[in-house]
Amino acid sequence: MPSAFGFRFDNTYRRLPAPLFSDCSPQSVSTPQFVLFNDRLAQEMGLDSKALSAHPEMFTGNAPLEGSEPIAQAYAGHQFGNLTMLGDGRAILLGEHLGDDGQRRDIQLKGAGRTPFSRGGDGRAALGPMLREYLISEALHVLNIPTTRSLAVTATGDSVLRESPLPGAILTRVAASHIRVGTFQYAAGQQDPALLEQLVDYTIARHYPALKGAENKALALFEAVMDQQIDLVVGWMRVGFIHGVLNTDNVTLSGESIDFGPCAFMDSFDPNTVFSSIDRQGRYAYGNQPSITQWNLGRFAETLLGLMDENTDAAIEKATHSLKSFSQRYEEKWHAMMGKKLGLFGSEAEDDALIADLLTWMHEQNADYTNTFRDLINESLPDREQYQSDAFQHWHQRWQARLGRNRKPLASSLCLMRNHNPAVIPRNHLVEQALEAASDNNDLAPTRALLAALADPYADRDIDDPYRQPAAPGERVYQTFCGT
Structure with missing residues (x-):
């Protein structure tokens, strides 16, 4: 009741x-x-x-x-x-x-x-x-x-x-x-196979009930969790999110994002972007998140070896074979996601180069990740110097030609782009300003205003909307902190 x-x-x-x-x-x-x-x-x-x-x-x-x-x-x-x-x-x-x-x-x-x-x-x-x-x-x-x-x-x-x-x-x-990868690491550390098997059965019943009849439950659970984690990281990469502390205790078996200490959203596109004050080596940089996720999944696989096969060598072979498929699975889903950000239907041999060349240009120009993709949705690009360069103009012509070969009308491409490219993200400088106002002055107005702006992030907003603007030089946030 x-x-x-x-x-x-x-x-x-x-x-x-x-x-x-x-x-x-x-x-x-x-x-x-x-x-x-x-x-x-x-x-x-x-x-x-x-x-x-x-x-x-x-x-x-x-x-x-x-x-x-x-x-x-x-x-x-x-x-x-x-x-x-x-x-x-x-x-x-x-x-x-x-x-x-x-x-x-x-x-x-x-x-x-x-x-x-x-x-x-x-x-x-x-x-x-x-x-x-x-x-x-x-x-x-x-x-x-x-x-x-x-x-x-x-x-x-x-x-x-x-x-x-x-x-x-x-x-x-x-x-x-x-339930985290770290939960399984703790259980494995108890040196009690029955405990670990109970945890596997519980996790399957709670999150993956379709696996109950699987011949090899531990391997099936590992495969399912890997798919969930790939989907999650592809989602992070789509919007420029950087977790900041992607330890195994922050990897959920449900596939949910968890623990938002020094996390941040990328402004200018750079795969090496790091904000976390404790990540001095860039282990959890934006571009490292896929490989670190694979590494974390390797630690998960280690906890399950005894349940995957009684023969240790056979268990390692099964886990390794599965884990090696991560890169291909991730690449396929990442490319599909990037295709949606660019309004592409179907696939062509040139698509990989089209995506890579845009990201290279963005990196070289320090272009804003969120705004660049959103700008592409407009009938005419904003009057910014970076869009007048020969490199961008050449890329834009290739992209327009590719859209012309889509199997669906242009309106469908633009709709696809709107649904995958937010106009508003929690800009780091706005988050920090809101937290400072609340903590120092008991002023929640900036926090509530930011939440209101984030409520419908894919809706069209004016190019001069303050919630779309990157930080001015004096507002830039270079480090974020755990708060523990």
Whole structure:
């Protein structure tokens, strides 16, 4: 039966063996108050949004939700290549809500206090990073990229100490699940094949029920997760999104984007773009995201070898054969995506060169990634010097000729382009300005205005619209931070 607020909890994860989680309750806070409440998401989940929006204490440790059974999940992670035992250090899973739409969604509080996995941390979160996660996750959602969602940001009334005292907040995160590659790494580290097999069966039942009858469940799960991750990264590449900390603990088996610490969106096109202050070697640069995803999947495959085949050599051969197909699968989907960004139907031998030459020109000209593709949709290009160059004019003529050979009318090509090239993204300088206003001056107007602009990112906007403009030289953001 649903609670008074519409929650229907059915907490299956905590029925798994105890090594995968630890009982842990969120801690109370001084004066909970909603900063943001996602009314649309609440309604999608079948919740009583009007009633909930008057009770911020429900999203803290002050008033536990009926039916919730809070736990902190255990997991490991290759962080910048180094394996570490981790776990939810400042996140507490309340349980799994069954919505009216039949979807099962994790409800998690991020910044809700210390857990057994806090590793000396305070388990709390500052307002700025929680607003960033709300902004970016909801932006990815409307950009049609799989992602965890944000139901609310709740101010705690307490300060958290980082480099200086900052206003504290809790994010209510919603996810298909929080099962990660790192979850399997943790389970494999327990040296208990039965535990690992239980986790495989659970993940298949929850996310890939069509695989229940598979002859080799572990291999089938690996293949399915690889396909999901390829789709996810292709989506990131389409809109210029850079995750920033693509460790194995941030790779979900559901195929959702998760954890938005030092993430950012690329302005000028450059495959080497890095924003994260902790990514000093560029491991997680924009152009490295596909290869790092393949590397992370390799770590996932290692956890499953004993279940893929009793013979170690045979298991390695199966996993390696599958993993080697990543590059071809990714390239096929990436080229199909880029074709849609350029309004191409079907495929021609010249298409690869057409795509590559445009990206090379964009890199050389420091052209804005988002605006360049959006400009191509217009009947006439903006009066910008870069579009007058011989190199671009030659490319544009080739592209126009290719559109002329499409099997569908020009209007269909332009519609395809509009649906795959956003006019608005969360520009880094606008995100930082919004977070600074909220954290320093308790001013949420810039955050709400940015959310409003992002609500319909594919709609046409005037070329001079401030939400379409790259940062001016004095506004440019060169580094982003985790906030932990």
